[in-house]
Amino acid sequence: MSGTPHGKAIGVETIGMTMRFGAFTALDNVSVKVPAGSFHALLGENGAGKSTLVKCMMGFYHPTSGDMLVDGRQVAIASPRDASALGLGMVYQHFTLVSSLTGAENLVISREKVPGVIDWRKERVALAQFMERMPFKLPLDVKVAELAAGEKQKLEIIKQLYLGRHFLVLDEPTSVLTPGEAQEVLGLVRGMTRAGDLTVLMISHKFHEVTAFADDITVLRKGRLTGTGKVSDLSHREMAAMMIGDQPIAALDSRAEPKPDAEIVLKVKALKAPDRTGLKSIDIADLGVRSGEIVGIAGISGNGQKEFLEVLAGQRPRNGGEVTVRGAAYAATRAEARALNVRLIPEEPLKNACAPRMTVAENIAFRTFDVDGNGKPVSWISAGAIKSFSAHLVEQFKVKTASLSSPIASLSGGNVQRAVLARELTGEVDLLIVSNPCFGLDFSAVAEIRARIMKARNAGAAVLLMSEDLDELLELSDRILVMSDGALVYETPIAQASVQTIGEHMAGHH
Amino acid sequence: METTDIGLWGVPLAMLGGAIRVSTPFIFVSLGEAITERSGRINLGLEGTLVFGAMSAYAVAVMTGSPWLGLLAAAVAGLCFGLFHGWICKFPKVNDIAIGIALMLFGSGLAFFFGKPFIQPSALDLPAIPFGSWSGIPQVQAALNVNVLFLIGAALAVFLWWAFRNTRIGLIVRVVGDSADAARAMGLNPNTVRLLATGVGGALAGIGGAYLSLYYPGSWTERISSGQGLMAVALVIFARWNPLGCFAAALLFGGAGALGPALQSVGVTQGYYLFYAAPYILTLVIMIATSSPSRTLAGAPGELSITK
Numbered sequence: 001m002s003g004t005p006h007g008k009a010i011g012v013e014t015i016g017m018t019m020r021f022g023a024f025t026a027l028d029n030v031s032v033k034v035p036a037g038s039f040h041a042l043l044g045e046n047g048a049g050k051s052t053l054v055k056c057m058m059g060f061y062h063p064t065s066g067d068m069l070v071d072g073r074q075v076a077i078a079s080p081r082d083a084s085a086l087g088l089g090m091v092y093q094h095f096t097l098v099s100s101l102t103g104a105e106n107l108v109i110s111r112e113k114v115p116g117v118i119d120w121r122k123e124r125v126a127l128a129q130f131m132e133r134m135p136f137k138l139p140l141d142v143k144v145a146e147l148a149a150g151e152k153q154k155l156e157i158i159k160q161l162y163l164g165r166h167f168l169v170l171d172e173p174t175s176v177l178t179p180g181e182a183q184e185v186l187g188l189v190r191g192m193t194r195a196g197d198l199t200v201l202m203i204s205h206k207f208h209e210v211t212a213f214a215d216d217i218t219v220l221r222k223g224r225l226t227g228t229g230k231v232s233d234l235s236h237r238e239m240a241a242m243m244i245g246d247q248p249i250a251a252l253d254s255r256a257e258p259k260p261d262a263e264i265v266l267k268v269k270a271l272k273a274p275d276r277t278g279l280k281s282i283d284i285a286d287l288g289v290r291s292g293e294i295v296g297i298a299g300i301s302g303n304g305q306k307e308f309l310e311v312l313a314g315q316r317p318r319n320g321g322e323v324t325v326r327g328a329a330y331a332a333t334r335a336e337a338r339a340l341n342v343r344l345i346p347e348e349p350l351k352n353a354c355a356p357r358m359t360v361a362e363n364i365a366f367r368t369f370d371v372d373g374n375g376k377p378v379s380w381i382s383a384g385a386i387k388s389f390s391a392h393l394v395e396q397f398k399v400k401t402a403s404l405s406s407p408i409a410s411l412s413g414g415n416v417q418r419a420v421l422a423r424e425l426t427g428e429v430d431l432l433i434v435s436n437p438c439f440g441l442d443f444s445a446v447a448e449i450r451a452r453i454m455k456a457r458n459a460g461a462a463v464l465l466m467s468e469d470l471d472e473l474l475e476l477s478d479r480i481l482v483m484s485d486g487a488l489v490y491e492t493p494i495a496q497a498s499v500q501t502i503g504e505h506m507a508g509h510h
Numbered sequence: 511m512e513t514t515d516i517g518l519w520g521v522p523l524a525m526l527g528g529a530i531r532v533s534t535p536f537i538f539v540s541l542g543e544a545i546t547e548r549s550g551r552i553n554l555g556l557e558g559t560l561v562f563g564a565m566s567a568y569a570v571a572v573m574t575g576s577p578w579l580g581l582l583a584a585a586v587a588g589l590c591f592g593l594f595h596g597w598i599c600k601f602p603k604v605n606d607i608a609i610g611i612a613l614m615l616f617g618s619g620l621a622f623f624f625g626k627p628f629i630q631p632s633a634l635d636l637p638a639i640p641f642g643s644w645s646g647i648p649q650v651q652a653a654l655n656v657n658v659l660f661l662i663g664a665a666l667a668v669f670l671w672w673a674f675r676n677t678r679i680g681l682i683v684r685v686v687g688d689s690a691d692a693a694r695a696m697g698l699n700p701n702t703v704r705l706l707a708t709g710v711g712g713a714l715a716g717i718g719g720a721y722l723s724l725y726y727p728g729s730w731t732e733r734i735s736s737g738q739g740l741m742a743v744a745l746v747i748f749a750r751w752n753p754l755g756c757f758a759a760a761l762l763f764g765g766a767g768a769l770g771p772a773l774q775s776v777g778v779t780q781g782y783y784l785f786y787a788a789p790y791i792l793t794l795v796i797m798i799a800t801s802s803p804s805r806t807l808a809g810a811p812g813e814l815s816i817t818k
Contacts (some may be wrong), residue, residue: 081697099812101681109681110696118676372748508577 010167011036017066026052041214046442049223070096089165103140150181170202256458264288265462271321282486294463296477304486343424347436361390397422414445527653528768535718537663537761539742542714549707550687550813556715556740558617559591563719565621568730571633592712596705630797667757687811688753750809
């Protein structure tokens with residue numbers, strides 16, 4: 001690794017990288033230069049070829065043509081092993097840590113050479129020495145399953161550094177982190193690149209992160225390089241134009257005037273329920289959501305939002321308290337949801353709102369398959385009616401699917417979410433409960449989904465929106481509440497909302 | 511052996527002896543299953559492996575006159591069964607539980623087929639160590655007459671507990687059992703690791719079978735196993751995949767199993783047969799008491815098909 005002007009950081013360059021899968025060109029003559037010690041952002045929509053490019057660089061794919069230069073020398077990377085031998089590493093979007101092992105066990109077992117019998121006393125000393133040089137402090141003796149998402153992400157990065165890698169590809173590193181965690185992790189990584197210890201190529205959708213941390217960007221669209229440049233010279237608008245071309249982006253409906261005296265549709269009083277561990281409980285003292293408003297609930301994941309949503313969705317039993325919708329007690333049965341027009345868009349829709357192996361048409365018809373046009377139960381289910389109902393919605397909500405009879409699990413994340421939205425937002429909606437609706441989706445899908453939620457609000461639905469993405473809450477909500485340690489601890493109307501104050505309440509500093 | 515009347519003390523003493531005697535096959539089968547399940551597969555076929563192990567151990571012991579060669583034969587037979595299970599399960603869309611059930615029936619059937627000629631002849635038993643020889647009381651001597659396999663099983667439990675944390679192989683098995691993706695990212699082949707883990711698990715189950723036919727009850731019959739192979743799978747779950755837990759659970763189970771005969775021996779003549787069901791009731795009670803609808807099992811390997 002000599003010859004680098006910086007410390008240990010490695011510079012990497014691709015020249016004319018092309019990758020064809022049969023007749024399909026996933027990557028077309030892409031050249032990217034990432035100098036040693038820089039923080040480079042790779043932007044693009046889903047399917048733009050970002051992952052194909054980095055997989056070619058990391059040796060998972062063999063490019064059809066094109067060359068790789070590492071520190072200016074041409075190299076052949078036939079396998080991920082070759083890439084790691086050259087000091088190139090990748091941090092995946094989904095964690096690759098083994099959750100039942102401790103941090104220390106994860107680090108040691110991922111090493112190239114592990115002794116048959118591990119001398120933990122020796123390893124611990126070595127690890128402690130290694131951690132002293134790291135900017136992150138992490139408990140290594142705790143099982144990974146018990147770490148927070150931010151800590152896991154740090155451990156992933158530390159693992160790469162422990163394995164001696166000095167060029168890192170970060171694949172949407174902040175998609176599972178809270179804003180605070182994202183700031184911290186990226187800030188620390190940024191510091192390491194400044195010090196010349198590390199070169200970073202980050203795949204991202206989030207412009208504000210790119211602007212705050214990256215030096216340069218490269219933008220891909222449909223496998224082609226559509227733009228590159230210094231971050232300091234580019235505005236968000238210009239980056240977006242490079243990413244999506246002239247494709248129209250769904251615009252948010254302008255916010256209809258809130259009516260402060262509108263009917264309170266959802267009321268929650270003194271709700272208590274056990275949390276995931278069974279050791280603590282969540283306790284929602286008092287919450288009301290009026291017709292025609294979006295109430296956002298912010299919070300760091302693991303503070304009870306998920307459990308609260310599960311209670312409202314009927315997935316978790318409650319210990320006490322009452323939930324009423326339009327004055328009627330609500331226990332989330334199918335009959336109640338139908339009578340009171342309650343709709344639900346949970347997080348991870350494929351897992352929580354779909355039967356993955358059933359067809360797209362069947363999944364879209366879950367709310368309506370057993371009733372006829374007048375809401376009367378039917379004794380024979382008509383496959384034809386399900387098909388035509390779904391076909392109409394698939395078109396209206398632009399769900400991209402090979403066919404109505406494909407299993408819904410074969411759709412991309414954005415399209416699964418579109419199908420769920422189609423089901424949940426069709427017909428009368430009085431109460432809409434939403435959780436992290438845009439998690440892991442790309443730019444245009446996010447814009448479209450947010451626009452639909454706003455439309456439902458303007459049409460008079462009461463919307464309860466739980467999200468770990470503060471930007472999303474600030475964009476959509478009329479009021480923001482903060483959930484911390486199982487309780488609602490802070491409330492602010494959107495006009496007076498400050499990220500600073502909300503963040504402090506999220507962290508429990510009040 | 512003359513009997514000394516030691517009254518009700520005979521019950522705990524008989525239970526202790528029974529625990530040691532009855533638990534040994536449970537120890538081996540559950541340790542084997544623990545290794546297999548830690549790698550992310552369930553092998554329900556261990557019941558069949560156990561019966562086949564019992565038959566092959568007895569047959570080889572009769573033919574060669576050496577119980578140790580019988581033990582070796584049982585281990586090899588078990589290894590083959592385990593490898594067969596592991597090999598079939600590597601194919602996509604094959605369900606390990608269904609294959610396990612098929613192999614359970616196959617193993618038992620094969621054992622009955624080959625075992626017919628060996629029901630009559632008798633083989634030499636595996637040796638036991640008389641830890642109770644200091645005592646003049648025959649009941650104590652009987653209870654503390656400990657078979658070497660029990661001691662090996664105890665040592666094995668401690669060794670596995672240590673090895674899962676402190677050896678490369680142990681960590682690899684846990685990685686594969688928890689996340690096949692993570693294993694692949696480390697350049698490990700989950701199928702190979704599981705194949706070997708299932709093979710080792712099968713070999714241990716075979717040894718458990720050898721204990722049945724070569725020590726206690728000590729002869730080959732078609733009814734030699736009363737579901738030990740299946741119960742051991744349940745033991746692994748309530749031992750939370752911990753080898754030391756498996757050992758303790760096997761002892762507890764053995765002790766409960768000895769309750770019926772012990773009561774009978776002190777002269778309880780009514781209802782003692784209900785106590786024969788003690789191990790099964792105990793299993794149910796422990797399973798219910800330690801499970802919770804709102805929590806997932808602590809320590810369950812992430813790749814296991816029943817906990818996924």
